[in-house]
Amino acid sequence: MGISDFFSDVWDTFSHPSPDADAPPQGGSSTETPSAGTPSESKEEKDVNKADAAAPAESDAGHKPSGDASEASADADEEEEEEEEEEEKDPKDVFEEECANSKQCAPAKHHYDECVQRVTSQFEEHGKADEDCVEEFFHLTHCATQCAAPKLFATLK
Known part of the structure; x- marks a missing residue:
């Protein structure tokens, strides 16, 4: 592929518009409320925003379980049992x-x-390091793996 082929491919790529660019928008759009990002808001939005501002903030934010206390204690017991079991x-x-x-x-x-x-x-001195320890790490890992392999296979048999 020559240089002229390269430039002609680049020209073809960028000179033709995408077929998706001229596609009409899918779905309906509301003409009564402004689009997202517009500075104006409808009367309903103003009312909701005022109600949100006037509502007291909840001190316990987050999900509250819908079940009764016995379900919550059963869940806590299951979690304790799982914690006791060490892998x-x-x-x-x-x-x-x-x-x-x-x-x-x-x-x-x-x-x-x-x-x-x-x-x-x-x-710590310069905010960056001129080297890394990857090579040294791999040497240490290789040594540890070579040492551990016979012990590991002896326990697996």
Whole structure:
């Protein structure tokens, strides 16, 4: 595709109006009330706005349950039971965290922690950082994953 083809395609794209641009509006429109965004308001709108301004503000904003108190207490009991049930932690996450803090991954963690300190101080001093710690993070994650894999598969068997 040459440069002249490019410009002719651009010309064709922008020179022809969209078929939707000339389409008549769908649905009916009211002629008695102003359109949205117009400064004038109808008599009904004025009355409603005055009533809203005169009405006292509710102190308890939000949804109030329509049921009786027994339904509310039953819902509270169900929520307490759900909170009591703790989900088991994923053993992969546990093993990787242990490995990341182990002697095996200490060099990678040391480099990552230094980088985080460096970037944090740059951000505090200048409002921006010249680098990020993505590479160090991936090195630490790789080390932790390699360390955790045998432990994880031993527990899965």
